[in-house]
Amino acid sequence: MTRGATRVAYALIIGIAVLIAGLNLALPETSALHPSTFVMSLTGKYLSYAILALSVDLVWGFAGILSLGHAAFFALGGYAMGMYLMRQIGGRGVYGNAVLPDFMVFLNYKSLPWYWHGFDMGGFAILMAILVPGLIALIFGWLTFRSRVSGVYLSIITQALTYALLLAFFRNDMGFGGNNGLTDFKDMFGLKLQSDAVRAGLLVATAIILCLQLALAQFVVRSRFGKVLIAVRDTESRTRFLGYRPESYKLVVWVLSAMMAGIGGALYVPQVGIINPGEFAPGNSIEAVIWVAVGGRGTLIGPIIGAVIVNLGKTWFTAILPEYWLYALGALFVLVTIFLPNGILGLLRARRSGKAEARAVAP
Amino acid sequence: MTEDTASLLYLDGICVSFDGFKALNNLSLLLAPGEMRAVIGPNGAGKTTMMDVITGKTRPDEGRAIFGEATDLTKLDEPSIAALGIGRKFQKPTVFEPHTVRDNLLLALASDRRARFTMFARETSEEADRIAEILTTIRLVEQSARRAGDLSHGQKQWLEIGMLIAQDPALLLVDEPVAGMTDAETEQTAELLREINRTRAVVVVEHDMDFVRALGVKVTVLHEGSVLSEGSLDHVSNDPRVIEVYLGR
Ligand SMILES: Nc1ncnc2c1ncn2[C@@H]1O[C@H](COP(=O)(O)OP(=O)(O)OP(=O)(O)O)[C@@H](O)[C@H]1O
Ligand SMILES: [Mg+2]
Numbered sequence: 001m002t003r004g005a006t007r008v009a010y011a012l013i014i015g016i017a018v019l020i021a022g023l024n025l026a027l028p029e030t031s032a033l034h035p036s037t038f039v040m041s042l043t044g045k046y047l048s049y050a051i052l053a054l055s056v057d058l059v060w061g062f063a064g065i066l067s068l069g070h071a072a073f074f075a076l077g078g079y080a081m082g083m084y085l086m087r088q089i090g091g092r093g094v095y096g097n098a099v100l101p102d103f104m105v106f107l108n109y110k111s112l113p114w115y116w117h118g119f120d121m122g123g124f125a126i127l128m129a130i131l132v133p134g135l136i137a138l139i140f141g142w143l144t145f146r147s148r149v150s151g152v153y154l155s156i157i158t159q160a161l162t163y164a165l166l167l168a169f170f171r172n173d174m175g176f177g178g179n180n181g182l183t184d185f186k187d188m189f190g191l192k193l194q195s196d197a198v199r200a201g202l203l204v205a206t207a208i209i210l211c212l213q214l215a216l217a218q219f220v221v222r223s224r225f226g227k228v229l230i231a232v233r234d235t236e237s238r239t240r241f242l243g244y245r246p247e248s249y250k251l252v253v254w255v256l257s258a259m260m261a262g263i264g265g266a267l268y269v270p271q272v273g274i275i276n277p278g279e280f281a282p283g284n285s286i287e288a289v290i291w292v293a294v295g296g297r298g299t300l301i302g303p304i305i306g307a308v309i310v311n312l313g314k315t316w317f318t319a320i321l322p323e324y325w326l327y328a329l330g331a332l333f334v335l336v337t338i339f340l341p342n343g344i345l346g347l348l349r350a351r352r353s354g355k356a357e358a359r360a361v362a363p
Numbered sequence: 364m365t366e367d368t369a370s371l372l373y374l375d376g377i378c379v380s381f382d383g384f385k386a387l388n389n390l391s392l393l394l395a396p397g398e399m400r401a402v403i404g405p406n407g408a409g410k411t412t413m414m415d416v417i418t419g420k421t422r423p424d425e426g427r428a429i430f431g432e433a434t435d436l437t438k439l440d441e442p443s444i445a446a447l448g449i450g451r452k453f454q455k456p457t458v459f460e461p462h463t464v465r466d467n468l469l470l471a472l473a474s475d476r477r478a479r480f481t482m483f484a485r486e487t488s489e490e491a492d493r494i495a496e497i498l499t500t501i502r503l504v505e506q507s508a509r510r511a512g513d514l515s516h517g518q519k520q521w522l523e524i525g526m527l528i529a530q531d532p533a534l535l536l537v538d539e540p541v542a543g544m545t546d547a548e549t550e551q552t553a554e555l556l557r558e559i560n561r562t563r564a565v566v567v568v569e570h571d572m573d574f575v576r577a578l579g580v581k582v583t584v585l586h587e588g589s590v591l592s593e594g595s596l597d598h599v600s601n602d603p604r605v606i607e608v609y610l611g612r
Contacts, residue, residue, distance in 0.1 A: 225482040227466055231459040238457045241418055242530065243445035243476045252478045 006218060009301045010211045017043065017207030021200035037199055042315065044203040044271040046308045047210050051264030053291040053303035054210070055257040058217050060289065061298030062226065063253050064233035065150075068285050069158030070261055072165050073133035075279035077262030079169075080132060082182035082275040083116060084125030085193070089186050102184070103177045113175040122189055129266035130259045136161075137258030138251070145247035145254070150236070159282050166280035181276025188270050199271070206267045210304070213260050217300050220253065229253060283326075290333045296343025305344055370429075371396040371534060371564050372417070377426035379412055379588075386412045387423065388588035394534075399560040401575045401596075402568045404585035405608060410568040411454055413585070414536045418451050419444040430534070442476070450532035454539045454568075456519040460512030464503055464522055467511050468494045471526035493529070501525035501555065517548040521555070528559060535565045541574050553577040572596075584608075 020035045020043055027034040052074045059065040091098035095105040099112055118124040140161060144154060172178035191198050220226050231239050232246040239246050269275045278284075287310075295306020310332070318325050340347055372394040379387040387409045394400055402410055415421035417428055419441040428436040436444055459467050472490055475481070498504045501521040506514060511522060520540055527535050537556065541549040553574055556565060569575055575582060575596060582599050584592040592602040599605050 220482070223482050224469070224484040224486075225478055227459075227462060227470055228478075228481055230461055231470060234460060235457050237420075237441075238453075238459070240441035241420075241445055241451050242471055242526070243442050245442050245476070248478050252482075 005301060006214070009214065009304065013047070013207050013211055013214075013304070014204075017047065017203050021203050024196055025200050037196055040196075040199050040203050041271045044199070044206045045268060046311050047203070047206040048264045048268035048271065049288075049291070049311055050304040050307040051206075051210050051213055051267065052261050052288050053295065053307035054213055054217060054300060055260040055264065056288050057292045057295075057297060057300055057303040058220070058257045058260070059250075059254055060292060061300070061303075062221050062229050062233060063250050064236075065250060065254065066155045066289065067158045067257075068155045068282065068289065069160075069162035070257070070288055071284035072162035072280055073137060073258040073261035074265035074268070074288075075165070075169075075275065075284075076133045076136065077129035077265030078269040078275040078279060079176060079182070079265075080119070080125050080129035080262070081266035081269045082185075083119040083176075084122055085185035085188060085270060086177075086182050087116070087120040088188065088190075089184065092186055093184070101177070101182075103180065104175070107172055109175075116175065126266060129262045133258040133262035133265075134255050137255045141251045141254040145250045148247070159285070162280050162285055163282055166277050166282070169277035169280060177276070179277065181274060181278075182269075183274040183276075185270065185273060193270060193273075202267065202271050206271070209263060209267065213263070214300060214304070216260075220256070221300070225249070225252075287329065290329060290336075292343075293333060294336050294340075294343055296345030296347075299343065299345040302343045302345030309344070369396060370394060371398070371431065372566075373427075373429040374413070374417075375427045375429065377413070377416055377423045377428065379409075379416060379421060379423045385588050387416065390426070390585075390589050392583060392590060394564060394566065397560075397564055399556070399565040399567065399578065399580045401578055401580055401582045402566060402585060403570065403572075403575060403582060403599075404591070408585040409588040410585055411538055412588075414451060414538055414566075414568070417444075417536060418449060445530070445532075446476070448531070448533035449536065450527040450530040450534070451536045452520075452523045452527055452538060452540060454542070456516065456523050458511040458514075458519050458522050458526070460510065462511055463508050464498070464511055464514070465494060465507045467522055468497055468525055468529050471529035473529070473531040497525045497528050500528065500558065502551070517544045520544065520552070524552075524555060524559075533563055535559065535563060537565060537567045539568055539570065541569060541571050549574050550577065 020040055023033055024035045024037065024040050052070060055073070056067060056070045059067055086101040089101065093102040095102055097105050100109055119128070144157060149157065168174055169176050170179055176182065185193050187193055188198060221229070228239060228244055229249050232244070232249055236246045291306040291310050292303040293306070294310055295304065296302025314325060317328055336343065342350070370393050374390055374392040377387050377390040378385065390409070390413060402413070404410055412421060416423050417436060419436060419439055423437055426437070430436050430447060430449065434447065459470065462470070469486065469490065472493060474490070498507055501524060503518060503521060503525065506518060511519065514522060524537070524540065527537070540556070541552050544552065549571065556567060556578065559565060567578065581594065582596050583590055584599050584605050586608050591608060592599045592605045
């Protein structure tokens, strides 16, 4: 990825977010150019998905770990933020309990479970949105990479991970709102979550954080660490004979990627207004992999484009033919695999600079 | 073996079996410090398996592999053995294809292998000098910025030898370095290995007899997982048992 292209990506991501947010705040609702609050939050949602796609690309594109469970880290980050937003409701819930969220009152909780403590503080919740996915990824990765589980087996275990979390979060006695999840949020950082100003702020914040994560990912893959990682992806055993420990390289990038996805989830929840166990559905993780494939695996910027384009398509498609979306997505994946092995970005780069360079480090 | 005999590598009664088939059968071999040894033998004799044992890829059922004073290699894993100073070139050239020739050497250069170091490592001027030096040795100066995957077969073999040099090992294991090379390339490779041998020990596995002759070193003949004969090339090629094994095929 050239530095010029990265700069264009930063400018576009921030520019579009600031433009939509600015027009929403500056223009009266009657104006034809006024983007609705819905459009603003939808854009924020796409950019949150782009963060997830970027995190998937970091492990799949550069370490060869095809994670089919990355949405789990995204959802964990989302739950951490959701818990904070629940506590921000305070005594304004249906039952008027200042401490316990409505679902806990309904389920006859007498006091707040220990793991809900601290989530009344925004900073703590954000920290947990990073640390919890990181810790789960650390335990999972330590167990699997050390025993040299890789390829399809690893992918299947990641599916099992997200599926296990799905089942766990469905249970009422887990204390995360069961089936209904967490919703009916009112405030964020003491400000009205439904207000245009907060929505605009969230959109711009998501854009900035996406860019920061992109910069971080670029730093990682361009470092000597990143070069070793690519070597591990292609010829893992060879790196061992050179004295590298592939399992620790994978573990580092895996945990980093999970934390990045967690941040994406934390930005996603206030903009869509709900988090429920459905976010752990195995299909969500598979969709994220498709965004990466469509945009261009191993290109970092491609997956961001892929996430936005596929989700634009999904919004449009599900409005007219909702029951056929999964077929369309499957067909898209097959077509991309056959005709665009390096994704949209691969196509763009091949156009510009000839095939050889486009495939410089792409898998 | 007596205690005062200095050896760099001592394989002692190594046995490896795959599903009952004995790939190595009580193999013993002694390599002196700084020595270059050619290992020959028919297909399936166990040459590659011997290298797998020395580098920690395969754990033997029996036997020890003593490196230097008293390190038993059979107790260690691949990265630890590499860190001890044993480098390996594979039978099938394996370089990091998406990386440039230069980056391949950079990754092989002896330095801290831990993630927390490589994440923030900057290339030092010593490293740059070392890479330039190795590029000259392996005759790939012009190809420095090329993608390793785009090199010719022979160039890949050299790059892999260059990566071995970059590791700065005490012992190099080289599996069939001239397979698929032209005569000129083969000759240059023999020269390259002799140059490397000036500062470190080398074990070369090769089928090409002209190449083995060009190396001019002691030869070990493996057959069915154990040593059949050992000595100069003339000595082993006049050994009736060796002649029988080779002519019997
Ligand atoms: N992982 C394995 N599983 C089963 N059998 C194996 C394995 N590795 C090697 N062998 C068998 O062990 C024997 C020795 O193989 P090895 O590769 O060491 O031979 P070699 O001397 O290197 O031969 P070549 O000259 O063909 O490279 C062969 O019969 C081979 O089929
Ligand atoms: Mg062999």
